[in-house]
Amino acid sequence: MKIVMVLTSHDQLGNTGRKTGFWLEEFAAPYFVFRDAGVQLTLASPKGGQPPIDPKSDEPENQTDAMTRFKKDRSAQQALSQTIKLADVKSEDYDTIFYVGGHGPMWDLADNPVSIALIESFYNSGKPVAAVCHSPGVFRRVTY
Numbered sequence: 001m002k003i004v005m006v007l008t009s010h011d012q013l014g015n016t017g018r019k020t021g022f023w024l025e026e027f028a029a030p031y032f033v034f035r036d037a038g039v040q041l042t043l044a045s046p047k048g049g050q051p052p053i054d055p056k057s058d059e060p061e062n063q064t065d066a067m068t069r070f071k072k073d074r075s076a077q078q079a080l081s082q083t084i085k086l087a088d089v090k091s092e093d094y095d096t097i098f099y100v101g102g103h104g105p106m107w108d109l110a111d112n113p114v115s116i117a118l119i120e121s122f123y124n125s126g127k128p129v130a131a132v133c134h135s136p137g138v139f140r141r142v143t144y
Helices: 024-036 065-072 074-081 113-124 135-139
Strands: 002-006 040-045 096-099 129-131
Touching: 002 024, 024 040, 024 065, 024 074, 040 074, 065 074, 096 113, 096 135, 113 129, 113 135, 129 135
Parallel strands: 002 040, 002 096, 096 129
Antiparallel strands: none
């Protein structure tokens, strides 16, 4: 099985002056569930490269076992630092698309034509489309 996990490239919480991005636990937990199950993972983001981590998600009171594991796993950190550009993702190459949570996706993925087209393609092909926490905002402009 091959899954593409989509993360945000957006790092500003509106006009508040605060940083945002993806929520680390909402990446780390599914990442390890998928990887431990033998799934081939590809990480993607609109800009490619290292996606921004919401600093609040990494505060001491928010730590989880999956986050601790991620911080000790060089291969997971390297994969995250080298996301491919979302525009390079082809739905026919994957079985499922999974959107990682956090506030960032509401800014750079909800109105992103590439993201919208991918969601529609996966859905119309009968492939699972998944999103966690705030990332269902990516469905805002999707039509079937």
